[in-house]
Amino acid sequence: MPRWRRLAVTVLVAGSLASRALAAAESPALGRFPAPDRPVATIISPAYSKEDLRDRRGEAERVMDRLGLRPGTRVADIGAGEGYYTVRLARRLGEGATVYAEDVSGEYLKSLAARLRREGLAHVKVIHGEPRDPKLPLAAVDVAILAHMYHEIENPYEFLYRLRPSLAAGARVAIVDVDKRTEKHGTPPALLRCELAAVGYREVDFIPLAPADGYLAVFVPPDTLPAPETIMPCAN
Ligand SMILES: C[S@@+](CC[C@H](N)C(=O)[O-])C[C@H]1O[C@@H](n2cnc3c(N)ncnc32)[C@H](O)[C@@H]1O
Numbered sequence: 092m093p094r095w096r097r098l099a100v101t102v103l104v105a106g107s108l109a110s111r112a113l114a115a116a117e118s119p120a121l122g123r124f125p126a127p128d129r130p131v132a133t134i135i136s137p138a139y140s141k142e143d144l145r146d147r148r149g150e151a152e153r154v155m156d157r158l159g160l161r162p163g164t165r166v167a168d169i170g171a172g173e174g175y176y177t178v179r180l181a182r183r184l185g186e187g188a189t190v191y192a193e194d195v196s197g198e199y200l201k202s203l204a205a206r207l208r209r210e211g212l213a214h215v216k217v218i219h220g221e222p223r224d225p226k227l228p229l230a231a232v233d234v235a236i237l238a239h240m241y242h243e244i245e246n247p248y249e250f251l252y253r254l255r256p257s258l259a260a261g262a263r264v265a266i267v268d269v270d271k272r273t274e275k276h277g278t279p280p281a282l283l284r285c286e287l288a289a290v291g292y293r294e295v296d297f298i299p300l301a302p303a304d305g306y307l308a309v310f311v312p313p314d315t316l317p318a319p320e321t322i323m324p325c326a327n
Pocket of ligand 1: 140223
């Protein structure tokens with residue numbers, strides 16, 4: 092084969108390999124992430140418990156104070172459900188604030204949008220995510236709050252991986268949950284730390300929320316994500 096033809100073939104093959112690699116990087120990549128090595132809780136409700144009881148125990152106030160949220164902080168309520176956190180975030184941060192309310196249930200989001208209109212909080216951006224991808228805009232979130240929902244995420248490794256591009260420089264991920272087995276709608280703190288660390292997230296704060304239920308654990312995301320196939324799953 093003449094030299095010019097060999098060169099043309101090489102360029103074509105290299106080009107097609109490169110475009111396949113690009114396509115793989117952009118594909119949903121299902122199957123490349125390990126499955127969680129523990130049960131995933133079923134979605135059963137759009138709320139953790141009664142809002143007035145949670146307020147009497149100071150849950151949202153405590154979490155928002157501890158996170159130092161103030162006007163200008165862009166916040167995402169991931170797994171917003173009925174909106175216990177969404178409405179309190181929107182009220183505290185004010186009209187000009189960026190608040191995302193994300194969930195996987197279209198039905199829950201529809202009634203949350205109606206609630207937000209009723210309560211004059213229509214500036215909140217409601218986002219319909221996917222079980223493994225919150226679908227938030229790029230570099231748009233300073234604080235992501237995942238309250239009483241982490242144990243319901245069907246693949247936490249893939250979810251945390253796909254959340255990373257939406258986190259702005261200096262962003263934090265705040266997880267509120269109870270110390271129970273995942274099938275009982277909680278997440279033991281050691282398991283939570285292991286799963287977050289597996290994707291490169293580092294814990295920077297942890298407080299029990301008593302007299303409210305559970306704990307608040309805060310993480311910072313990695314600068315560089317691990318290759319999905321190198322992630323080691325954690326046991327319950
Ligand atoms: C028990 S409710 C908690 C709602 C609210 N965060 C609270 O504190 O009351 C759990 C919510 O998480 C949502 N959820 C479960 N898996 C999810 C996922 N992978 N991505 C986004 N939302 C999810 C459910 O649809 C449900 O609305």
